[in-house]
Amino acid sequence: MAERGAADAVPGAAEVPDTPSAGRGLLDQPLHAGAALGVLALLVALPPLAQALDGGFYVSFATRILIFALAATSLNLLIGFGGMVSFGHAAFVGLGAYAVGVLMQAGVSSALVAWPAAVLVAGLFALAIGAVSVRTHGVYFIMITLAFAQMLYYLMVSLRTFGGDDGLPLAARSGLPFGMDAANDTTFYYVVLAVCAAAFIFVQRLLNARFGFALRAIAENETRMRAIGFPVYRYRLAAFTLAGALAGLAGALLANQTGLVTPSTMQWTQSGALMVMVILGGVGHLWGGVIGAAVLLLLEEFASAWTIHWQLGVGLVLLAVVLASPDGIAGVIARWRRR
């Protein structure tokens, strides 16, 4: 079986024209400031709109979408830009969540302590797991990341002190600075929005910086990168660690959102769901994770309101998307804009 490795994991990502116009090559990841500001404005205006429509539910649903958008974007960094298909990413989300839960159980509830701790914990585990896994390629990388994630999952299931299978309930949401009360769903929403937006900007800058160029180029042609002097292992490990750390941040937010931290957050099916979001949204497209998370969660929500057999609908839609478009929804949008 031919080792497909990196080329395998950047499917049809952006049909690049023969002569890209300035700043529109494969390496460039423009923010599309216009669209971005528009989306941001919409998101900022959501809670008052929801109030008017008497739908407090929308705010908490939107919070959930934002959190998964962050998690999916961090995975897209690996899959779409790094060419590393990780099947164990949910483990880092879970680790971040557990960090918050465990600290709260120990009496530390300040977000200013717990959330950075979540990032650190997830990042450290990612560094350790990555150090071993990043040496492998293709399907072997997929399986080894899966293995580590499953090991962590079973570990958390067996640790009674952290709640075991039943999980760890959070006494309250993390304490926020400046007198803000996270128990208020709207306040919490805005905090999550701010955090996710900041993280997204960070990812966008990263992709357009030297690191992003190197990472992308490694995914394009790893051998040549080595041959021109790049220590490939170092950059892949850095990407894996960063992605894990960002996922940990999403986990911290998720713990606050749901109020309960369970091992099931770390199961392989959750990693699969994250992958589905990335693929659906568009692998290797800056907004891929955001679009994918939003579309999948919205789809689930609407389908489940319509029929109890909503999974069938979601499955059919996913199937249609994968058969019709090699690089997800963002790919469709990109091609449409180029017309």
Add this chain to the structure above:
Amino acid sequence: MTGILWLEQALNGLQFGLMLFLIAAGLTLVFGIMDMINLAHGSLYMVGAYLTAAVAAATGSFAVALLAGAAGTALVGMALEVTVLRRLYTRDHLSQVLGTFALLLIANESVRMIWGEQPVPLSAPAALAGPVELLPGLQYPAYRLLIIGVGLAVALALWWLVTRTRLGMQVRAGAADREMARAMGVNIRSLFTVVFGLGAALAALAGGLLGPLLAVQVGMGENILILAFVVIVIGGIGSIRGALVAALLVGMVDTVGRTAVPLVMGDVLGPAAASVAGPALASILIYLLMAVVLFVKPQGLFPAHG
């Protein structure tokens, strides 16, 4: 723990391992020959269990139900292959993950729509309900012996098929080098369909056989699917022999681990903690095993090519 109990656990491990082999065989062939990651393989296992249960309820004969379940699932599998899966062969692994994941959702929901959320009853044939005395002091359920028997028979039949028949030769050629096989005149398209159908039948058989022991319900495929992937990675993608060895290994480690680990830990941690930690640690052991294999011999124990 006495020698008898160890023996009993070993037999359980053998039984589980052989069933894992049936499931993994189809998966490794599809992955090895068509280079396709099929997350819906567990769904074929589930469909097999459900069809077996349905036919058993209708006819009252377990044997007929097993055959019908296998045949029916093979047809379903081949239909899927021809309509949807064929389009995914040329795609990258990621798209295959998404596509087969979608099929998994569709399969789960379809089964739920037909049979509902509650587990469907499927019992072992009455004649095999009792224990058999294998050795003085060792009582072993007759039904589990049947599973072991069927498992060994199928393994033997597969071996014969792969090494002694023309079809088997084409399968091995396809697994080793698809392009070359095509160049040598093998009708790749039909071969793929047949291989897929065969894999589906095997998975369905495992589903039907395990049905009386584990519950027949929606989502039963997911847990076993992940173990099947572990098996084929350890065994070597595309290798049936590897799948057998790895499946027995994983089956043993899993089964014996679940009993042994709590026993060992019970002495250290006390029975309550051990009863929870035990199974979890047994699972960790399996993934650790896979990680070690991936690190030391990434191609698996019996690589299919070169």
Add this chain to the structure above:
Amino acid sequence: MNTLLEVRGLSKRFGGVRASDGAALDVAHGELHALIGPNGAGKTTLIQQIAGALAPDAGSIVLAGQDITHLPMHERVHRGLARSYQVTNLFSRLSVLDNLALAVQARSGSSLRFWRPARSEGARYAEAARVAERVGLGARLAVNAAALAHGEQRQLELGLALATRPRLLLLDEPMAGMGPEESERMVALIDSLRGQYTVLLVEHDMDAVFRLATRISALVAGRVIACDTPGAIRVHPEVRRAYLGEEFAA
């Protein structure tokens, strides 16, 4: 003679085949050293071992007095070794400029930079443009590598190696697949590198080899059987024997 590259006793087996059988080679500073040999002699295997893509079973490779035998590929680049590929190995979806800019990026500091836009590094792109000019692609900066003509792609191949500012250039059949006109341009290009770079050139095109080389090493069955000036190699009995049956340019 000031030796830049010293290869001693390099051996590599693939199953029963001895691709490299105690090969030994010396490349002096500033020279253009050609490596020739009949098909299957093991030229590419030797280049791969020197570049670091393949680990030798035995032997040593010393660059400017330092043992690089077990150094990973990217480390060798930092010691001044660069390689071009026989089968074009570019970043096909990136433009010529971006291709070369990556090579410049590799040797100009760490890429663990996460904030400042890479496109803002004017000096790096200016350098890349200079290299492009050097290899004759000055007018094609914005074209994607995949859209280049074959000859231009081979020029970019060479450019990528040059952009790392090496001391030793390993050129693996730079003229592979080129027609007469393109070959002529490539020969002129490689000729212009003389003096500025030390070159180890693997080539089948005997015309080019005899025009360019300061010295020639002949590789047969994994061993270097002769190393001398072009004139001496031309009449070397063992070398002629190795090429018996092949058209040998007189």
